[in-house]
Amino acid sequence: MLTGRKSKIASANYFGIFCVLIIMCLIFSFIANGFLSIRNFSNLLQQVTVVGILSIGQAYVIIGGGIDLSQGALIGLTSIMTAILITEAGFSIVMASALVVLMCTLIGILNGILVAKLHIPPMIATLGTTNVFNAIALLSCGGNNIYSLPGGFAEFAGLKIFSIMPAIAIIMIILAITSHIILSKTRFGRYVYAIGSNSIGAQFSGVPVQKNLIIVYTISGFVSAIAGLVMVCRLNSGVPTAGSGYEMNSIAAVVIGGGSLLGGEGSIPGAIIGALIMSVLSNGLQLKGVSTYWQTLFVGLVLIIAVLTDNVRRNSEN
Amino acid sequence: MIEFKNICKSFSGIPALSNINFYAKSGEILALLGQNGAGKSTLMKILSGAYPKDSGEIYINNKKVEISSPIKAEKEGIGIVYQELSGIPHLSVSDNIVLGKDPHKGIFLDRRTQDNVAKKALKNLEAENIPLSKKLGQLSISEQQICEIAKCTANNPQIVVFDEPTTSLTKNEREDLFKIMDIMRKRNLTIIFVTHYLEEAVRMCDKCLILRDGQVTYFGTMKGLDEKKIIDHMIGQHMENFFPEYKSYTTDKIALEVSNLTDGDKIKPTNLKVRYGEVLGLSGLIGSGRTELAHIIFGARKRAAGKIFINGIEKDIKNENDGIRSGIAYINEDRRIGGLNLSMPIDFNLALTSLCLARKSITGKIFVKDKKIEIMTQEIIEKLSIKCSSTKQKLVHLSGGNQQKVSIGKWLVTNMNIFIFDEPTKGIDVSAKAKIYEVIRDLAKVGCAVIVISSYNPELIGVCDRISVMSKGRITGTFDRGITEEQLMLEQTGIGG
Numbered sequence: 001m002l003t004g005r006k007s008k009i010a011s012a013n014y015f016g017i018f019c020v021l022i023i024m025c026l027i028f029s030f031i032a033n034g035f036l037s038i039r040n041f042s043n044l045l046q047q048v049t050v051v052g053i054l055s056i057g058q059a060y061v062i063i064g065g066g067i068d069l070s071q072g073a074l075i076g077l078t079s080i081m082t083a084i085l086i087t088e089a090g091f092s093i094v095m096a097s098a099l100v101v102l103m104c105t106l107i108g109i110l111n112g113i114l115v116a117k118l119h120i121p122p123m124i125a126t127l128g129t130t131n132v133f134n135a136i137a138l139l140s141c142g143g144n145n146i147y148s149l150p151g152g153f154a155e156f157a158g159l160k161i162f163s164i165m166p167a168i169a170i171i172m173i174i175l176a177i178t179s180h181i182i183l184s185k186t187r188f189g190r191y192v193y194a195i196g197s198n199s200i201g202a203q204f205s206g207v208p209v210q211k212n213l214i215i216v217y218t219i220s221g222f223v224s225a226i227a228g229l230v231m232v233c234r235l236n237s238g239v240p241t242a243g244s245g246y247e248m249n250s251i252a253a254v255v256i257g258g259g260s261l262l263g264g265e266g267s268i269p270g271a272i273i274g275a276l277i278m279s280v281l282s283n284g285l286q287l288k289g290v291s292t293y294w295q296t297l298f299v300g301l302v303l304i305i306a307v308l309t310d311n312v313r314r315n316s317e318n
Numbered sequence: 319m320i321e322f323k324n325i326c327k328s329f330s331g332i333p334a335l336s337n338i339n340f341y342a343k344s345g346e347i348l349a350l351l352g353q354n355g356a357g358k359s360t361l362m363k364i365l366s367g368a369y370p371k372d373s374g375e376i377y378i379n380n381k382k383v384e385i386s387s388p389i390k391a392e393k394e395g396i397g398i399v400y401q402e403l404s405g406i407p408h409l410s411v412s413d414n415i416v417l418g419k420d421p422h423k424g425i426f427l428d429r430r431t432q433d434n435v436a437k438k439a440l441k442n443l444e445a446e447n448i449p450l451s452k453k454l455g456q457l458s459i460s461e462q463q464i465c466e467i468a469k470c471t472a473n474n475p476q477i478v479v480f481d482e483p484t485t486s487l488t489k490n491e492r493e494d495l496f497k498i499m500d501i502m503r504k505r506n507l508t509i510i511f512v513t514h515y516l517e518e519a520v521r522m523c524d525k526c527l528i529l530r531d532g533q534v535t536y537f538g539t540m541k542g543l544d545e546k547k548i549i550d551h552m553i554g555q556h557m558e559n560f561f562p563e564y565k566s567y568t569t570d571k572i573a574l575e576v577s578n579l580t581d582g583d584k585i586k587p588t589n590l591k592v593r594y595g596e597v598l599g600l601s602g603l604i605g606s607g608r609t610e611l612a613h614i615i616f617g618a619r620k621r622a623a624g625k626i627f628i629n630g631i632e633k634d635i636k637n638e639n640d641g642i643r644s645g646i647a648y649i650n651e652d653r654r655i656g657g658l659n660l661s662m663p664i665d666f667n668l669a670l671t672s673l674c675l676a677r678k679s680i681t682g683k684i685f686v687k688d689k690k691i692e693i694m695t696q697e698i699i700e701k702l703s704i705k706c707s708s709t710k711q712k713l714v715h716l717s718g719g720n721q722q723k724v725s726i727g728k729w730l731v732t733n734m735n736i737f738i739f740d741e742p743t744k745g746i747d748v749s750a751k752a753k754i755y756e757v758i759r760d761l762a763k764v765g766c767a768v769i770v771i772s773s774y775n776p777e778l779i780g781v782c783d784r785i786s787v788m789s790k791g792r793i794t795g796t797f798d799r800g801i802t803e804e805q806l807m808l809e810q811t812g813i814g815g
Contacts, residue, residue, distance in 0.1 A: 185685045187673045194670055197659040204618065204656045205728070206642040206674035264661045 013258035014270035016313070017306065021277050028284035035287050038164055045169035046157075046234070048279040050075070050227045052172045054250035055257075055271040056179050057223030062254045063183070064216040065196035065263025066115060066122035071224045071250055073130040074104050075243025077137040078228025083146035083238020093152050101225040107133065108221020112214030130247075137240035146238035157233035168230045172272075175223065180268040192216060197264025252299070253278060256306040277302060319343045320396075320477050320508055325374035327360055334360045335532045338374070342525055344476070347499060347509040349519035349540065352529035353552055353747035358512055361529070362479060365510075366398050367391035378476065397475030401482040401745070403462050405469070407455025412436035414454050415469045439472035440464070444501050459487065459604075460494040467498060471507075478502065479510045482745065484518060488604040488773060489807070496522055514745065516545040528552055552748060560752050561780035562759045564799070567595035568783055573767030574646075574736050575627040576615060582622030584610050586791045592736070592767040597758060599782035600771040603810055607791040608771045609651055612738050616648040617641035628736070642675065647729035651740035651771070657725040663710045665695040668728045675732060698727040702753060719750025726757060737761055738769045743777060755781050775803045 029036040054071050061068040078100045085096035107129065114125035159167040183189035191212045194202040203209045224243075231242050255261065256277055257270025281302060282295045321341035327334050335357045342348035352358045363369040365376075367388040376383055378394055385391045405414045412433050413420075421431035436450050445464045454462055463483065470478060480499070484492045499522060502509060513519055519526065519540070526543060528536040528551040536543075536551040573594045578587040585607050592598045600608045613619035615626060617635040626633050626644075633644045641648065650656035658667055669691045673681055680690045695709040702723040706716060713721055722742065729737065739758065743751045758781050761768050772778050778785050779801065786796040787809045795809050 185688075187676070187681055187686060190666065190670060190673055190686065193662060193666070194659050197661040198655070200656050201650075201659050202670070203638055204648065204650055205671045206639050207670065208639055208674075264659065 013265070014267055014273055016309070017257055017270060017273050017277070020306075021273050021280065024277065024280050024284070028280065028287070032284045032287040035284055040283070040287070042160060042164050042166055044276075044279055044283050046166045047283060048275050049166070049168045049172045049230050050234070051246065051249045051253055051278065052169075052272055052275040053175060053223055053227040053230060054246055055253035055275045056172075056175050056268060057220035057227075058247070058250040059254045059257075059259060059266050059268055059271040060179070060183070060192060060216045060219050061122070062251070062259045062261060063196045063263065063266045064192045064213060065199060066213070066216070067126065067251065067261065068111065068217065068220045069123065069126040069247050070107070070111060070129045070133065071220065071227070071247040072243035072245055073133040073137070073247075074107060074221060074224035075228040075231050075246055076240045077107075077133045078104060078225050079232050079235070079242040080137045080141050080146065080238045080240040082229065082232050083149055084140060086150065087146055087148055087238075093150060097229055100228065101222065104225030104228070105218055105222045108218040108224075109214060111221065112217030115217060116210040116213035134240075141238065141240055143240065145240070147236075149232070149236055149238065153233040154236040157230075157236070168233060171226065171230065175226065176268050176272050179219075183268060188212065188215070193264055195263070249275075249278065252303045256303060258310065274306075319379055320510075321377040321380075323375045323377070325361075325364065325376070326372045327364060327369065328372060333532050335364075338529075338534055340525075340527045340534065340537045342477075342508045342510065344506045344508050345503055346524045347503055347511055347522055348525045348527060349523035350510055350512045350527050350529070351516070351519055351548060351552060353749060356529040356552070356747075357532040358529060360532075362398075362481060362510075362512065365391065365396060365477075365479060367396075392473060392475070395474070395476035396479070397470035397473060397477070398479045398481060399467050399470050399483055403459070403466055405454045405462055405466055408453060410451050410453055411440075411448055411457070411465055412450040414465055415439055415472050417469065419473075435472055436468070439468040442471060442501075442505065443468055443498050445498070458491075460491045463487070463491070463495060464498060467502075471502070475507070477508045477510065479512065481512045482514065483511075484513060484515060489810075490603070492518070514747065516548050519548070520545060549748060560748070560755060561777075562756050564759075565763075566783060566799075567762045567765070568593050569595045569765065572630065573628065574615070574769075575630075577625050577627070579611070579614055579624030579626065580622050581610065581614055581619055584791050585614060587624060588791075588793055590786065590793065592769060594735070594765050594767050595762050596784065597762050597768040597770060597782045599778035599785035600769060600788060601773075601775065601778050601785050601806055601810060602788035604773060606788040606810075608788050609740055610791075611788070612648060612740055612769065612771060615641070616646055616738060618648070639674070642671065642732075642734075645735040646738065647671075647732060647734035647736065648738045649726055649729060649740060649742060651744065653722055653725040658713055658721060660713045660721075663712050664699070664704070664706060664716075664724055665691050665709045667713060667724050668695050668698055668731060671728050672732050677732070694731055698731060701730075702727055702757070717747075719746035722746050722750060723753065726754065730757070730761075734766070736767045736769075738771070740771045741773065742770065743772070743774065751777075775806050779803060779806070 034040055058068055058071065081100045081103065082096050085091040085099060086093065111126055111129055114120045115122045156167060161167060183192060191207045194207050195209050195212060199209050228243065235242060253274035254266055254271045256274030257266065259266025259270065278299050281298055285295045285298060319341060322338050325338040326336050338361065350358055360369065364371050367385045367390050370386065376385060383394045385394060415436040416432045421428040421435065433450055440446055440448055443464055448461050448464065454465060483495060487495065499509060511523055520543065523540045526536060526538065526540045527534065528548060530552060571594045572591055574592045576588065576590045578589065580587045588611060602608050610619055614621050617637045617640045626635055628644050635641050635644060654660060669680055673686065680687050680694060692709055699706060704720050704723045706720065713724060742754050758768055758770060770778065770782060783799055784796055785801060786793045789810065
């Protein structure tokens with residue numbers, strides 16, 4: 001039954017999915033012209049950033065046994081609020097950014113309180129806040145996009161280090177590394193896994209469950225704001241519906257990366273790999289000239305297959 | 319009648335069952351006994367169609383059968399009553415009994431046939447008095463169990479397996495269950511009774527099958543066997559005594575004192591004292607308030623009034639975290655829900671509470687010390703003889719006894735002063751039990767104050783220095799070591815005065 005000690009990497013639950021990513025890249029390198037190029041690599045990183053950043057926040061929440069549907073709404077809110085603060089209230093880019101980050105963090109706390117203190121099921125609580133903040137985003141601008149943003153955003157979006165690495169991707173990488181260390185090396189990280197796998201057990205073990213759950217949702221809110229700012233840079237405008245549907249992609253990324261909606265399972269590297277798989281798939285298919293409708297279909301299939309294989313792995317473990 | 323001939327089953331080359339032979343006739347109760355890991359559950363799973371057998375033959379009424387799936391097992395007349403009650407509390411008794419095979423006419427449910435089926439099933443168990451339309455959740459535990467059995471017997475099985483049905487039952491509820499089993503025996507059913515409680519097996523069963531390491535160590539009539547002999551067969555060596563040799567370690571210093579503690583509901587104002595080095599038993603029927611009292615002390619249940627003193631200092635314990643910080647360890651009755659993170663590995667579980675306490679030995683200000691946790695985990699695995707493949711093994715893959723050792727181990731490493739064990743040996747095997755008794759006495763020896771809650775009187779008598787009996791939310795009496803099982807039982811049921 002026991003087949004000796006597996007290496008740490010190979011036993012990590014994202015190892016399989018990492019292989020899938022590599023294989024996909026190999027296949028596209030052969031079949032899709034222009035896939036294997038520095039320019040495309042850099043494009044790909046740019047494309048993955050928003051979902052990648054969101055999936056980091058979503059990973060905390062899903063590992064903690066919850067779900068955060070409000071991420072997409074927060075992107076829209078961030079996008080439009082930043083634009084309004086700059087164009088109408090005359091704030092500087094930095095000031096406006098800081099304010100929206102603060103705002104989304106507070107919304108994260110609100111989500112956390114609804115779930116942890118008021119015991120509303122996470123899906124319902126965040127669905128509720130999604131609608132509320134979607135509406136606020138649309139109301140605040142009368143439903144219109146705001147285009148006349150200062151040049152700083154677009155410049156930052158185009159900024160590349162050594163002409164390969166997009167600056168916005170570096171934000172994602174920094175967030176990912178910090179979060180990975182937090183989840184795997186700190187007490188708070190252990191608490192998140194403990195709460196997700198059995199919150200009653202965690203409570204009896206002395207884990208302050210409510211407090212830590214609130215922190216989890218707060219992180220997701222904070223991270224959504226960062227993703228929203230990246231979105232502002234990429235679109236160079238304030239769009240109230242900019243994040244629509246993104247929460248589903250971040251959930252998919254976490255799940256493809258080994259996360260379980262039952263909680264207690266998942267990881268940051270897994271989530272990022274999950275986000276990359278979806279981006280590589282779209283990017284490769286796009287280069288092959290496959291329509292976006294088909295791309296969506298393939299992403300859906302990948303999600304289902306990923307979860308199926310994971311179930312098989314789990315059953316074989318038993 | 320059912321017969322197993324030379325049944326073998328192995329997992330990845332390691333034999334789990336080898337050459338199992340036994341039979342049980344109609345109107346007989348067969349006890350299936352063995353420690354955890356002896357092969358009882360594998361045998362049951364072959365019988366229920368959950369696992370395929372590797373070789374051997376199964377006969378029902380002298381006809382060879384292949385039990386390839388749970389549905390096939392049911393068709394061949396095998397019914398199973400599981401350990402946990404699995405009924406749906408919001409549905410009516412009759413709904414529950416027919417669940418999964420609801421009689422219907424076209425697309426509509428056929429209520430009349432349904433009620434007739436349910437009525438007949440209950441009548442066969444001589445339990446017509448249970449109202450069909452009442453919601454299951456409103457019935458007593460005994461009645462719920464009868465419905466569970468009725469659900470099984472409604473399919474007219476010939477062989478009924480009881481998989482540890484008495485684990486969470488009180489004495490009276492058990493008696494009710496045994497009555498039902500007797501009725502079923504009289505109706506010529508073959509019953510296979512899986513249990514950890516040997517005295518029940520001796521009392522109820524006609525035949526006995528004992529397994530050890532996947533082999534039959536005894537098969538024959540129950541006559542002539544007693545608990546000691548059964549244990550010899552189960553463990554393969556003569557186990558003179560479960561309990562460590564008794565020696566009092568009780569000191570004069572009071573560790574925990576509660577005065578007029580109440581939740582304003584189930585627990586009436588209660589006083590209690592435990593000294594360092596002392597093991598206090600909390601005895602009583604299920605529902606007498608033992609667990610609730612422990613929960614108030616630990617902080618898991620709201621305290622309406624009363625005071626808790628630790629080392630003579632009053633503590634305001636509002637939640638579990640406060641309880642732990644006051645030095646109280648609480649090993650939950652239900653380790654699966656209220657104690658362990660089953661989907662997580664052993665080391666994670668063992669370290670969790672110590673991490674919550676920010677114990678410097680395993681965590682720095684920011685980072686957790688994984689190497690120290692690894693060493694600590696190995697020490698505990700060795701100390702409690704936890705059987706596992708590595709420190710990273712997930713708890714779901716461990717046996718109940720080993721899980722329980724982990725749930726105790728996580729508190730041992732916290733160096734608490736006061737330990738509350740709630741039903742520490744529920745559903746675990748003999749050798750794990752003996753280990754847990756040893757741990758309890760050892761804690762007393764190193765000067766901890768220990769409270770043991772148990773429904774199993776022999777173990778309270780075996781490990782405790784004093785035993786308090788609870789009844790209806792009150793402590794009705796406290797007895798020094800030397801009280802007999804009979805006295806304790808009388809006190810619990812309120813007859814003792």
